[in-house]
Amino acid sequence: MRLKFSFLIKLNVSLNPVVISQKYEIVFAEIIVNSLRKNITLKHFLSILFGLFSLVTIYGQNTIKGKVIDEKTKEALPFVNIIDNNNNGATTDIDGNFSIVSTKSINSLKFSYVGYQVAEINVSNQQYIVAKLTSTSYELNEFVLLPGENPAHRIINNVVANRKIHNPEKSLDFKYESYNKLYITGAVDTAILNNPEKISSLDTNNQKAIEFLEKHHLFLMESVTERKYMQPDKSYEKVLASRVSGLQNNTFSLIATEIQSFSFYEEMLTVMDNSYLNPISVNSSNKYFFLIEDTTFSGSDTVFVISFRPKKGKNFKGLKGLLYINTNGFAVQNVIAEPAQEEEGFGVKIQQQYEKIENSWFPVQLNTTILFKTAQINDFKMLGIGKSYLKNIEINPDLNKKEFGIITTEVADDVTKKDEAFWFKYRGDTLSEKEQATYHVIDSVGKAENFDKKITGLEALLTGKLKWGYVNLDLNRFVKYNDYEGFRLGAGLHTSSKVSKVFSIGGYAAYGTKDKTVKYGGDFNTIISKQSDIELNFSYQKDVVEPGVVQFNSYEKPLLSAASNRNFYLSRMNDNEKMEARFQFRTLRYLKVFLFANQEKVSVTNNYFYRNKIDDNTTLFVQDYTFAEVGAEFKYAFKQKVIQTLNYKYAKATKYPILYAKVEQGLNQADGDYEYTRFTFRTEKQFNIKNIGKPKFFIETGFIVGDAPIVKMNTSIGTFKPKNFLVATENAFETMLPYEFFSDRFASLHFRHNFGSLLLKIKKFAPEFVVTTSVGYGDLSKPQNHGGVVFKTMEKGFYESGIAINNILKANFSTFGVSAHYRYGPYQFKKASENFTVKMSLGYSF
Known part of the structure; x- marks a missing residue:
């Protein structure tokens, strides 16, 4: 008994500082005495004691909850620093909510936030408050005089040193679920909303717009996803549910997770498909100016609020905003960022919030605000608000490599069929009246206006196929132009998934206005395994085909790219009749294989002939050829991500070069x-190098063993036609005449470096400077076998370089510029002026 009593005295001493009401002190003492009388063991006694201690502590706490908003706009303010009269600290979350706890009475709260006046509010006898802060004109001063080293640099350098540790995708396996919401509304100035007189002075249409926007959003989308990630780079995300106002189409299911980078630790950050240099990248203090704006506390840790923006005189794509750095590991706790230079089509701001989960900092909420500058409802610009809440986060869960396949993102079959119980589970709350009204009204409008059919047009641009009942129309078959056929008018279609999800049958027909010839073809394709990309295809075509160019079935030119401009220069075609069987599958995760067998009949349409020596006395000049081939084609895209929706599959760009190879056996x-x-063999890749720009290369090489007509040789692609209107291309020789060279052994390199607007940017005028260089080599082993046309070989090497100034003028979604190129080396023309060419460059801006 003495032993227990002495232990009790020690415990009483340790508990003395805790503030406990007199009533609970008595109850606490009675329980201890009863425990001693019943001779409870020390283990049981400690269990009771710690349980009671936690209850007593909770009872003795005082809690104030609330929300902080902008006094004028009523918008929630994230990451506001709060200190109570007992020096306890807290920070609002990304939605402006806060909760502050103290063991003593809370009488007042002090609020501080960069760009706002400090406010102190009396909160005696209150449990919930709404704090309104008044904004001030805030501009980071570039010429702040700092004695010695900028103290913010020490903090930022520590963050940079620890960024790989805190980057979830570099240090952890994890899984989580996320609830995502995106809505679009009108950006109406609060000075108008809060002033009935100003509203009444507006025209009728604007008044109706304001009345509508007060009760509804223009667009509302929700989605629920689950994601698994395994080191070093295995990722899988599935969209479990999606709901879009006015639509049943699931095309937009992935928007919420694609707007901004998942983590703020990557060297280059992606926001709305634009890349920006991260302020916490290596040597960022040489590019960015940092300043400690505030200091607060989070438990026993210090949180530094540091503003950042690009230094004056530094021309690069950077961000500006605020970093909240927690000294516990020097990790990012919160961040607010936006582009330092305004983008033309939109303005965007991102917010990220991190929490410590199982000793690891992890993002728990991502917000994005988008101002659409070119989209309006009457006189008001459209404003998009996106929010992602990460839930049920598990750090280093038990994952298996077999859970990850080539498809990294896909949409569940029942994505649009989840009930309200499912949605309530992930929302954590019911929809607001305004959100419910949005679904009700916009769904009605969408049904009346048939939004689902109209949105099919956007999907058609992504896939090249327009859904039309039981068939898909091939958009790329409608209208084309080249120098040989003139305008190629046609149509093509395939059966849709309404007919079968396993096979499709299709065909096409076309007519050239210049060659006045009808072309046609058809194919049958069956999917054996969607997961492994196993398919079997049979095709037939009677068409025209360019000589000297190897076609890769797996190579696709980017939609609306400068590489497609090369079609304008196709001036030599041969009649072609071809039957082919092709079997494709995927292996080694990133390797796609095509096995094929075909028979092809080719008739030359110009004066070319092949000398076919029968014997010493007989040589035939042949212009019609029959080829029988078997072969294999390979595409290796290391770490490429494939997205599978209900309607289509497409591959995202990979940061590694894509390798192509083809072997054809005649x-x-x-x-x-x-x-x-x-x-x-072919490969190409574009890189994004911080502070330098975007270098890009395209390499192709090959050779032939054996004898064949020139149609199976290689022509280094030339796109120069004197006295013609010229448009710049990519992956081609700008100063070479079409079909000027033919080879059976060849190599070509096309390199271009886009500095973007790094070299010059004056307000809205931001031309892009591009330098280019192309090099080619070729040789022909038996030139005497080919006659009827004049051509050269290229064994001495062909060289050209140029410079382009793009984005000089803009019209709608098109951009215009100019480029100049010079041909030099062994194959330059005698007249210096003939070696120069000036072309118009076309681009597309969305």
């Missing part, structure tokens, strides 16, 4: 006249 069997082996 047979002198199955009516084939020529035996040869043709090897072709």
Whole structure:
């Protein structure tokens, strides 16, 4: 008994500082005495004691909850620093909510926030308050005089040193679920909203717009996703539910998770598909100016509020905003950021909030605010608000590599069929009246106006296929232009998933206004395994095909890219009849393989002939050829992410070069006249290097073993036609004549470096400077076998360089510029003026 009593005295001493009401002191003492009388063991006694201690502590706490908003706009203010009269600290979350706890009475709260007046509010006898802060004109002063080293640099350098530790995708396995909400409304100035006289002075349409916007959003979308991530780079995300006002189409299901980077620790940050240099990247203090604006506390840790923006005189794509750095690991706790230079089409601001989960800092909420400068409802610009809440976060869960396949993102089959119980589970609350009204009204409008059919047009641009009942129309078959056919008018279609999700049958027909010839073809495709990309295809075509160019079935030119301009220069075509069987599958995760067999009949349409020596006395000048081929094509895209929706599948860009290879074996069997082996290799990649710009290269090389007509040789692609209107291209020689060279062994390199607006940017005038260089080599082993047309070989090497100034003028979504190129080396023309070419550059801006 003495032992227990002495222990009790020690505990009483340790508990003395705790503030406990007199009533609970008596109850606490009675329980201890009863425990001693019943001779409870020390283990049981400690369990009771710690349980009671936690209850007593909770009872003795005082809690104030609330929300902080902008006095004028009524918008929630994230990451506001709050200190009570007992020096306890707290910070508002990303939605402006806060909760502050103290063991003593809370009588007042002090609020401080960069760009706002400090406010102190009496909160005696209150449990919930709404604090309104008044904004001040805030501009970061570039010429702040700091004695010695800028103290903010020490903090930022510590953050940079620890960024890989705190970057979840560099240090952790994890899984989580997220609830995402995106709505679009009108950006109406609060000075108008709060002034009935100003509203009444507006025209009728604007008054109706304000009345509508007070009760509804223009657009509302919700989604629920689950994501798993395993080191070093295995990721899988599934959209479990999606609801879009006015639509049943799930095309927008992935928008909320694609707007901004998941973490603020990457070297380059992505916001609305634009890349910006991270203020916490290596040597960022040479580019950014940092200033400690405030200091607060989070428990026993210090939180530094540091503003940042690009230094004057530094021209790069950067951000400005505030970093909240917690000294516990020097980790980012909160961040507010926006582009330092205004983008033309939109203004955007991002907010991220992190919490410490199982000793690891992890993002828990991502917000994005987008001002659409070119989209309006009457006189009011449209404003988009996106919020993502990460829930049920698990750090280093038990994951298996088999859970991750080539598809990194997909949409559940029942994505649009979840009930309200499901949504309530993830929302954590019911929708507001305004949000419910938005669904009700916009759904009605969407049904009346048939939004789902109209949105199909956007999907058609992404896939090149327009859904039309039981068929999909091939948009790329409608209208084309080249120098040989003139305008190529046609149509093409395939059966849609309404007919079958396993197979499709399709065909096309076209007519050239210049060559006055009808072309047509058809194919049958069946999907054996969607997950492994196993498909079987049979096709037939009677068309025209360019000689000397290897076609890769897996290579797709980017939509609306300068590389597509090369089609304007196609001036030599051969009649072609071809039957082919193709089997494709995926292996080694990132390798796609195509096995094929075909028979092809080619008739030359110009004066070219192939000398086919029969014997010493007989040589035929042949212009019609039959080829029988078997072969394989390979595409290796390391770490490429594939997105699968209900309607289509597409691959995202990878940061590694994509490798292509093709082997074609000509047979002198199955009516084939020529035996040869043709090897072709291709690769291309664009990089984004901070502070330097975007270098890009395209390399192609190949060779032929055996004899074949020139149609199976290689022509280094030239796009220069004197006295013609010229448009700049990519992955082609700008000063080379079309079909000027032919080779059976060749290599070509096209390099271009886009400095963007790094070299010059004056307010809204931001031309892009691009330097280019192209090098080619080729050789032909038996030039005597080819006749009828004049061409050169390229064994001495072909060289050209140029400079382009893009984005000089803009019209709607198109941009215009100018480029100049110079041909030099062994194959330059005698007249210096003939080696120069000036072209118009076309671009697209969305």
